[in-house]
Amino acid sequence: MAFSTLMIYQMFNVINCRSEFKSIFKIGFFTNPKLLGAILISVLMQIVVINTPLSTFFKAVPLTLMDGVYIVLVSSSVLVIVEIYKFVVSKLKPELAS
Numbered sequence: 246m247a248f249s250t251l252m253i254y255q256m257f258n259v260i261n262c263r264s265e266f267k268s269i270f271k272i273g274f275f276t277n278p279k280l281l282g283a284i285l286i287s288v289l290m291q292i293v294v295i296n297t298p299l300s301t302f303f304k305a306v307p308l309t310l311m312d313g314v315y316i317v318l319v320s321s322s323v324l325v326i327v328e329i330y331k332f333v334v335s336k337l338k339p340e341l342a343s
Contacts, residue, residue, distance in 0.1 A: 246312055248305060252291050253320035256284050261327040266341040268331050269324075 260269055263277065275281065295305050308316070335342035 246308065246316060248303075249291060249295065249308065249312075250316045250320055252287070253316050254323055256287060257320050257324040258327075259284060261324060264331075266331055266334055268328055268335070268342075270328075271342075 259280065260274070263269065263280070264272055293299065294303055296307050300306065331342070
């Protein structure tokens, strides 16, 4: 679970890094299809590593659906925290968020 949580955490952080001060909700989730494709490929590769015979090489075990829910909830915390930061910055210094 730790391996997957770190990887998914980084995927959420990649979404954050599209702009230092603009919210992803202002930019739009689907405005960079190549980035979304790269994220999708990364997640699919993670699933392959965990749920195929490759898991023995990486010493991983298959995860349950509930494990996946926990991973996404914990990993998405970086998106929530950075979005709150961007919101506060946009209120204190609106020139940065425009």
